Amino acid sequence: MSVEALYEQYAESLYSYALSLLKSIEAAEEVVQNSFLKLVRSPEILKRAKNAKPYLYAMVRNEVYDYIRRGGEELLVDCYEGIVFEESSREDEILLQQLVKELPVEQREVIVLKIYQGLTFREIAEIVSIPLNTAASRYRYAISSLRQKMEVRA
Amino acid sequence: MKERELEGKLKKLALRKMRPGFKDSLLAEIRKREKMSVKPSLNPTLALNCALSLSVVAVISLARLTSSVNLVQEISRTPDPIIVAAGLEFYHPQTLNFLAQSLTVESPGFKSQSEVQL
Numbered sequence: 001m002s003v004e005a006l007y008e009q010y011a012e013s014l015y016s017y018a019l020s021l022l023k024s025i026e027a028a029e030e031v032v033q034n035s036f037l038k039l040v041r042s043p044e045i046l047k048r049a050k051n052a053k054p055y056l057y058a059m060v061r062n063e064v065y066d067y068i069r070r071g072g073e074e075l076l077v078d079c080y081e082g083i084v085f086e087e088s089s090r091e092d093e094i095l096l097q098q099l100v101k102e103l104p105v106e107q108r109e110v111i112v113l114k115i116y117q118g119l120t121f122r123e124i125a126e127i128v129s130i131p132l133n134t135a136a137s138r139y140r141y142a143i144s145s146l147r148q149k150m151e152v153r154a
Numbered sequence: 155m156k157e158r159e160l161e162g163k164l165k166k167l168a169l170r171k172m173r174p175g176f177k178d179s180l181l182a183e184i185r186k187r188e189k190m191s192v193k194p195s196l197n198p199t200l201a202l203n204c205a206l207s208l209s210v211v212a213v214i215s216l217a218r219l220t221s222s223v224n225l226v227q228e229i230s231r232t233p234d235p236i237i238v239a240a241g242l243e244f245y246h247p248q249t250l251n252f253l254a255q256s257l258t259v260e261s262p263g264f265k266s267q268s269e270v271q272l
Contacts (some may be wrong), residue, residue: 013176016169016171019169019170036184086170086171093163096164096167115165146156150160
């Protein structure tokens with residue numbers, strides 16, 4: 001598959017994943033751009049991957065952390081001015097968006113990968129470099145926390 | 155609220171999309187760079203000659219230039235890939251092993267190259 005085809009298929013998803021970890025649109029754009037241009041330069045790296053999809057997410061994740069290491073962004077703070085969602089006018093949606101933003105970043109990351117990117121816990125574990133059980137428990141903690149907070153604030 | 159209900163609500167939240175201007179310009183850049191990075195395919199005759207001479211390094215260089223996959227494809231199309239294999243086995247067995255693994259699918263006859271006697 002060409003990089004162009006991968007871009008058509010995955011760019012939006014990878015962008016929203018990057019946005020779930022970063023604070024600004026520009027930062028997420030830079031991360032996605034760097035990831036795809038790296039693929040253009042070295043397309044053979046994808047041939048070594050068993051499954052392109054989790055590999056691409058892992059690649060974007062590495063780019064995010066590289067970006068932070070370069071001092072581009074202070075990220076991975078628990079309560080951030082997240083912009084991962086489109087603005088909503090519905091009260092319940094606004095509340096839920098806010099609660100997702102308030103999740104610890106490692107839980108928010110798993111929620112985004114599971115709910116919005118449709119990845120399995122096995123794939124998430126591979127991307128985040130954590131054991132399978134940890135991926136699943138982070139998801140359960142996040143859902144449980146969201147449920148409790150929704151009930152309290154509703 | 156049940157877990158399923160909450161997951162349903164979460165799924166309804168719309169993720170922010172890329173800015174169209176950025177998305178299109180990056181796509182254009184990828185197309186441009188992919189076009190520029192198209193590498194010439196390996197000339198099978200050249201590969202054969204290289205393999206049969208002492209210039210196996212040239213084959214390796216060509217493989218790097220054209221990417222391994224191209225090398226595999228080109229060698230599998232040569233009139234007598236076994237000769238190429240023989241040359242590689244003599245001069246660069248690691249490369250031959252790599253080719254043997256890669257060519258198993260494309261050129262079943264290539265499997266027996268390790269039995270070739272120079």
